[in-house]
Amino acid sequence: MTKTIAMAGKGGVGKTTVAALLVKALSQKGLVLALDADPSTNLNQALGLPLDDSQTVGSIREKMTEDVSKGTLSPTIPKQEYLFGKIVESLAESRGFDLLAMGRPEGPGCYCASNRFLRDSLDKLVHDHKYDYIVMDCEAGLEHISRQTTRDIDVMLIMSDPTIRGITAAGRMKKLIEELRSNVGRAGLIINRVRGDLTPEMRKAVEDSGLEVLALIPEESGVSDLETTGKAVVDLPAESSLQRKVQEIVDNLSL
Numbered sequence: 011m012t013k014t015i016a017m018a019g020k021g022g023v024g025k026t027t028v029a030a031l032l033v034k035a036l037s038q039k040g041l042v043l044a045l046d047a048d049p050s051t052n053l054n055q056a057l058g059l060p061l062d063d064s065q066t067v068g069s070i071r072e073k074m075t076e077d078v079s080k081g082t083l084s085p086t087i088p089k090q091e092y093l094f095g096k097i098v099e100s101l102a103e104s105r106g107f108d109l110l111a112m113g114r115p116e117g118p119g120c121y122c123a124s125n126r127f128l129r130d131s132l133d134k135l136v137h138d139h140k141y142d143y144i145v146m147d148c149e150a151g152l153e154h155i156s157r158q159t160t161r162d163i164d165v166m167l168i169m170s171d172p173t174i175r176g177i178t179a180a181g182r183m184k185k186l187i188e189e190l191r192s193n194v195g196r197a198g199l200i201i202n203r204v205r206g207d208l209t210p211e212m213r214k215a216v217e218d219s220g221l222e223v224l225a226l227i228p229e230e231s232g233v234s235d236l237e238t239t240g241k242a243v244v245d246l247p248a249e250s251s252l253q254r255k256v257q258e259i260v261d262n263l264s265l
């Protein structure tokens with residue numbers, strides 16, 4: 011059974027960072043599909059994988075729509091098959107994991123059948139490649155990815171910065187996501203870049219949010235060194251606090 015883990019939380023809270031480290035940790039245990047569902051496409055950088063602009067599902071769809079309207083798509087190739095073939099081609103493969111970047115979501119000019127094609131293609135991809143894990147790095151909530159996959163989410167990791175506003179927003183996001191999709195197994199809160207302890211006020215905000223705290227991740231000084239030298243976050247040493255915390259999440263959730 012494939013386990014699907016989705017990241018949620020507002021921009022800049024560390025979703026992509028944690029997603030990449032999670033992919034690294036899980037790839038020691040099984041085959042992982044890293045699904046970059048953020049239109050700004052940056053999970054590949056965090057994973058240290060080069061990715062071409064044409065290598066996103068958005069670009070593939072655009073090209074397909076263009077070919078259809080120009081009449082240059084061979085009528086003997088069913089669109090579904092074409093899309094699936096291109097998606098498989100666009101996978102960036104690495105040791106223990108593949109990366110698929112969704113790119114920009116469908117624009118208003120496109121035809122609606124392609125959302126269904128895409129969902130079917132993703133299901134077929136997961137089935138054919140027998141992934142043990144899917145790690146989805148989402149934009150903020152799951153609105154956009156909801157249109158692209160109907161897969162059950164086993165664990166939703168909602169991230170927040172160490173502020174009361176952030177934690178309150180995470181609680182609202184949990185409710186929103188639960189309204190949007192009924193198929194979320196377990197949701198938990200990760201508070202990132204924590205300095206010292208949570209204040210009593212923050213503890214209260216956590217309680218009010220109804221979220222279970224899965225991890226408090228400290229500010230990691232090594233991250234800015236990586237960013238100024240162009241290295242990927244997965245190059246952090248295994249004993250770094252960030253990588254260790256992510257490993258703890260994997261262990262505690264029995265992933």
Ligand SMILES: Nc1ncnc2c1ncn2[C@@H]1O[C@H](COP(=O)(O)OP(=O)(O)O)[C@@H](O)[C@H]1O
Binds near residue numbers: 026027203229230237
């Ligand atoms: N624990 C941490 N310590 C230090 N820097 C961090 C930590 N977590 C994330 N960052 C940095 O914060 C910024 C935003 O993180 P990112 O993962 O891109 O957020 P998101 O995907 O939620 O927008 C990045 O520059 C990242 O390196």
Ligand SMILES: [Mg+2]
Binds near residue numbers: 048
């Ligand atoms: Mg991100």
